[in-house]
Amino acid sequence: MAAASPEERPEPAGRYGEALFPPGRPGEGERIDHAALVYDPLTRQRLRDLGVGPGWRCLEAGAGTGTVARWLAEEAGAEVVALDRDTSRLTPLAGPRLRVLAGDLTRLDDAAEPGSFDLVHARFVLMHLPERRALVDRLAKRLKPGGYLVLSDAADVPDPADARSAYRRTLDAMWRTLAETIGTDIAAVRSYPHALRAAGLAEVAAELVCPPLTPDGPLAAFWRETWQRMRTDLLAPGRLEPAVFDEALAYLDSPGLAELGPGMLTAWGRRPVPQR
Numbered sequence: 001m002a003a004a005s006p007e008e009r010p011e012p013a014g015r016y017g018e019a020l021f022p023p024g025r026p027g028e029g030e031r032i033d034h035a036a037l038v039y040d041p042l043t044r045q046r047l048r049d050l051g052v053g054p055g056w057r058c059l060e061a062g063a064g065t066g067t068v069a070r071w072l073a074e075e076a077g078a079e080v081v082a083l084d085r086d087t088s089r090l091t092p093l094a095g096p097r098l099r100v101l102a103g104d105l106t107r108l109d110d111a112a113e114p115g116s117f118d119l120v121h122a123r124f125v126l127m128h129l130p131e132r133r134a135l136v137d138r139l140a141k142r143l144k145p146g147g148y149l150v151l152s153d154a155a156d157v158p159d160p161a162d163a164r165s166a167y168r169r170t171l172d173a174m175w176r177t178l179a180e181t182i183g184t185d186i187a188a189v190r191s192y193p194h195a196l197r198a199a200g201l202a203e204v205a206a207e208l209v210c211p212p213l214t215p216d217g218p219l220a221a222f223w224r225e226t227w228q229r230m231r232t233d234l235l236a237p238g239r240l241e242p243a244v245f246d247e248a249l250a251y252l253d254s255p256g257l258a259e260l261g262p263g264m265l266t267a268w269g270r271r272p273v274p275q276r
Contacts, residue, residue, distance in 0.1 A: 029065050029089055031229070034222035035124070036067040038211045039264055043068055043123060043152065046207075046266055050148050052076050056118040059142055061105050062125030065089045073098040078119070105129065108138050118147045123264075127153040128184050133195050140199035143271040149201060153189040155208055155265040167259060170227060170248035173240040177233050192267035201269030213261030220252045223261070 052058070054077035060069040063082035070093050073080045080098045082090050083105065090100045105122070106129055120139045126132050140149050156175065162168050178184035193206045213219050227234065227249060234240045251257060 025229075031222060031225045032065050033067065034218040034225065036065065037218040038222070039123070039152070040067050040071070042209050042211070042264060042266070043121075044071055046150065046268070047072070047076070047119070047121070050119070050150070050268065052078055052119055054078065057081075057116060057144075058119040058121065059083065059117045059139075061120060061122040061139065063090055063100075064124075066093045068121065068123065069093065069098060072119075081117075106131070106135065108142075114141050115144060117142050118144055119150065120147070121150045121152075123152040124154065126151060127186055127189055128178070128182055130183055132185075132188055133198070136192075136195040137199045140196070140201055140269075140271065145271055145273045147271050148268055149196060149199075149271075150266065150268040151192050151196070152264050152266040153192070154186050154262050155189050156186055156262045157208075157210060157260050159260065165251075166244045166247035167251050169244055170234070170240060171223075171262070173234050174227065174230060177230060177236075177239060181233060189265050192265065193269075196267055196269035199269070200271070202272045204267070204269040206265060206267035208263050208265045210260055210263030213257065213259050215253050215255060215257045219261055220257065224249060224252045 052072065056072075056076070056078040058069075058072050058078045058080045060066075060072065060080055060082045063069045063084045066082055066089060069080050069082035069090070072078045073093075073095065074097075078097065081101055082093070082098060083101045083103050084090060085102065085104055087100050087102045094100045105125065120142050122139065126135055129135060136149070136151070139151075143149060156171070158168060158172075175184070175186060193204050196204045211219055213223075227245070231245065234245060235242055
């Protein structure tokens with residue numbers, strides 16, 4: 001019998017990722033913000049290129065620590081609804097142009113008003129959730145005619161000649177562990193342009209950016225802290241040996257670090273404007 005595809009597997013028990021990355025754990029916000037330092041400039045440029053600005057109404061789905069939502073409200077001048085299960089880091093950001101909404105992206109209801117947003121944006125969210133195609137459809141239905149849906153998630157670009165290094169083995173073990181524990185599927189990310197087109201959107205396009213991975217940079221800090229938090233799961237029987245794990249951590253801090261690190265694939269599409 002063929003194995004169930006990732007989208008057919010039942011949703012893992014519990015709230016997404018909380019067993020691996022508890023929201024209240026000291027340093028969790030800082031870990032997330034290491035990634036934000038790397039990827040926020042890329043996200044801001046993409047959204048600027050799409051024209052986001054004053055008068056836009058935006059849904060930031062899975063807003064996390066709120067760095068993109070805050071930029072949309074304070075610098076781009078848009079009106080923003082920031083949606084997340086855990087709003088502890090979003091509540092202090094609330095203001096005249098930024099409304100915080102506690103909710104589950106997989107159970108969108110009329111609180112995230114259908115057909116009322118110029119922009120719906122989700123970054124590093126859908127790859128961790130089941131039924132991604134259905135979620136793309138639901139998010140697309142939140143758009144006004146002419147509005148954009150922008151999805152960004154991780155895309156790994158491994159070197160086929162370096163399958164056995166400690167770095168590669170640890171990164172591969174991490175992806176397998178995330179898939180087995182919370183259902184993460186980075187392979188599905190490459191299908192986002194097709195999912196946007198299937199949801200009825202037009203002007204679909206995508207880009208892949210791999211930021212520099214340097215020993216003193218925020219991206220290396222993000223991976224180091226992520227691996228350290230996952231240590232127990234990564235070292236479970238059949239996954240990774242402790243010596244390999246320790247070598248990989250040391251490599252992230254070494255002057256000899258030379259890797260094309262995981263990148264961010266962003267895909268976007270526009271809801272057609274009815275012809276009169």
